Amino acid sequence: xxKKEVLILGAGLTGLxxxxxxxxxxxxxEKESRPGGLVRTxxxxxxxxxxxxxxxxxxxxxxxxxxxxxxxGDLVSCILEAYVDTDYGIxxxxxxxxxxxxxxxxxxxxxxDLAKLSYEPNHNNIENYHDFLLQNFGENLFKxxxxxxxxxxxxxxxxxxxxNNISWNINRPNFPEILAGALNSTxxxxxxxxxxxxxxPKLESPVRGMEVLSxxxxxxxHDIRLxxxxxxxxxxxxxxxxxxxxxxxxxxxxxxxCLSSLPLPVLIKKTKNVPxxxxxxxxxxxxxxxxxLGIALExxxxxxxxxxxxxxxxxxxxxxxxxxRFDPNLAPVNGWSILVEIPISSKQPKPNLNELLEKIKKxxxxxxxxxxxxxxxxxxxxxxxxxxxxKGQDEIIKNARSYYSVQxxxxxxxxxxxxxxxxxxxxxxGLNWAEKIKK
Numbered sequence: 267x268x269k270k271e272v273l274i275l276g277a278g279l280t281g282l283x284x285x286x287x288x289x290x291x292x293x294x295x296e297k298e299s300r301p302g303g304l305v306r307t308x309x310x311x312x313x314x315x316x317x318x319x320x321x322x323x324x325x326x327x328x329x330x331x332x333x334x335x336x337x338x339g340d341l342v343s344c345i346l347e348a349y350v351d352t353d354y355g356i357x358x359x360x361x362x363x364x365x366x367x368x369x370x371x372x373x374x375x376x377x378x379d380l381a382k383l384s385y386e387p388n389h390n391n392i393e394n395y396h397d398f399l400l401q402n403f404g405e406n407l408f409k410x411x412x413x414x415x416x417x418x419x420x421x422x423x424x425x426x427x428x429x430n431n432i433s434w435n436i437n438r439p440n441f442p443e444i445l446a447g448a449l450n451s452t453x454x455x456x457x458x459x460x461x462x463x464x465x466x467p468k469l470e471s472p473v474r475g476m477e478v479l480s481x482x483x484x485x486x487x488h489d490i491r492l493x494x495x496x497x498x499x500x501x502x503x504x505x506x507x508x509x510x511x512x513x514x515x516x517x518x519x520x521x522x523x524c525l526s527s528l529p530l531p532v533l534i535k536k537t538k539n540v541p542x543x544x545x546x547x548x549x550x551x552x553x554x555x556x557x558x559l560g561i562a563l564e565x566x567x568x569x570x571x572x573x574x575x576x577x578x579x580x581x582x583x584x585x586x587x588x589x590x591r592f593d594p595n596l597a598p599v600n601g602w603s604i605l606v607e608i609p610i611s612s613k614q615p616k617p618n619l620n621e622l623l624e625k626i627k628k629x630x631x632x633x634x635x636x637x638x639x640x641x642x643x644x645x646x647x648x649x650x651x652x653x654x655x656x657k658g659q660d661e662i663i664k665n666a667r668s669y670y671s672v673q674x675x676x677x678x679x680x681x682x683x684x685x686x687x688x689x690x691x692x693x694x695x696g697l698n699w700a701e702k703i704k705k
Contacts, residue, residue, distance in 0.1 A: 271521055272293070273295065273520040274292055274293065274295070274524070274525045275496055275524065276526065276528055277296035277303065278302065278305065279302075279483070279689055280679035280680075280682065280695045281679070282301055282480065283483060284695075284699050285486075285490070285696075292487070293489045293491060293518070294487060296490060301481070301484040301490055304648060305318075305320060305480045308646060310642050310643075311641070312597065312598040312601070313560070313598070314475045314596040315644055316476050317646050318558070318646075319558075323688060325690060333463075340466065340467045340471075341479075343461060344462045344592060346461070346573075348571055348574065351576050353410060354368045361407070363437075363443070364447050365377070365444070365448040373448050376404060377444070378404075379405055380404055380407070383401065384440065394429070395420075395655075396423075396427075411575075411577045414579050417579065419652065420609070422611075428655050430655065431655045431686050464592040466595075474593060493511045494516075495512075498537075499533070499537040499675075500537075501670075505517055506520070527677075527679035527682045528682060529681035529684070530683070531551055531684075533670070533675075534666065551663075552653075553612055555609070555611075555647060556607055557608045557622070558606065558647070558648070559623070560603065561604040561605075561606065562641040563604070563638045563640060564600060565600070565602065567590055567597075567602040568635070570586075571591065572592060573587040573588065582608055582625050586606055587605040604636075609651070612649070627640075663684050667683070
């Protein structure tokens with residue numbers, strides 16, 4: 267039996283940040299062969315692909331200072347240049363800030379909608395995500411972007427989703443700002459994601475992409491055990507059984523403190539003797555998966571911005587990201603790359619990847635992007651990806667996390683809290699937990 271003062275389950279950003287802050291005495295157990303969780307970067311040839319398209323945004327000056335100090339000159343600011351491809355024109359993203367690029371007739375309709383919403387009191391109750399979007403952006407903007415895009419992303423009726431936990435990343439400017447964006451193509455308002463940060467290490471760096479952040483934090487941790495899969499958790503004995511290198515089992519014991527960043531439903535499944543009512547409640551929690559196709563291409567790099575959003579329901583993908591715009595060395599000088607995002611319902615059978623690849627290629631040609639021959643490609647799956655928020659879910663999550671808290675396990679991180687949060691939130695969760703238990 268291996269007794270440790272502090273155990274951390276999972277080496278994603280939350281677990282790594284906790285280990286970094288706590289220092290000696292914290293053991294991090296990670297199933298994969300590399301730390302980072304979803305913040306890792308895959309390489310094929312001279313092309314690098316983040317497992318999930320990430321850009322780092324700061325809203326907490328303390329976190330910002332700490333991460334900038336950690337990465338030094340390897341972290342550079344990035345003003346996001348993104349576009350929305352609609353049936354009424356291609357607009358800068360966020361679309362509500364940049365109406366000028368749409369057809370004049372549609373601009374007029376949207377302005378009428380938003381003027382009414384801005385200046386006429388609205389006492390309607392917002393009970394679901396459908397109503398939230400409609401009452402914030404009006405019928406026309408809802409129809410050309412928010413409704414179809416979110417249907418593709420969430421893979422369900424938007425009336426089934428509650429907006430409480432996901433509305434933080436949607437910004438509606440005030441009407442003078444909206445009007446300025448409808449008249450002037452250079453108009454800019456500060457949405458939540460206007461200015462971000464992305465690693466740009468030296469050319470010879472073996473690690474690129476957002477994994478630079480994960481590796482930098484991991485290097486500050488004293489004890490990370492990779493290839494260590496959690497098999498079972500015994501809360502009564504405070505024992506965790508781990509399968510190491512797919513070969514032998516090892517028992518860990520946490521004396522007082524344990525942080526889990528495992529997805530909450532996974533944590534429940536791996537725990538012995540969880541009350542049946544709690545198991546059944548957590549089994550009702552829903553999520554989507556995301557399949558990402560990384561495409562390596564040769565040829566002159568097009569100027570397509572950092573990413574593009576596609577609400578058109580006939581197109582298989584929701585968003586295209588162009589990694590070379592974040593860091594030119596994510597592709598060779600004579601090449602470029604695309605990350606293609608395809609949300610998949612967790613209940614949907616895994617698609618045939620060869621057929622899906624052909625569909626993606628056809629759709630890329632439809633939007634005028636894919637002309638060159640594909641050099642190589644890589645498939646990456648995020649499971650879970652997007653948590654689905656339904657009525658009553660907050661209470662279930664609260665009950666589950668409280669149950670573990672009483673037993674000495676704190677469930678944190680995006681999926682440990684079963685939420686929709688940012689990388690900064692994940693880092694803050696880990697740092698705050700470690701600071702608290704050190705006192």
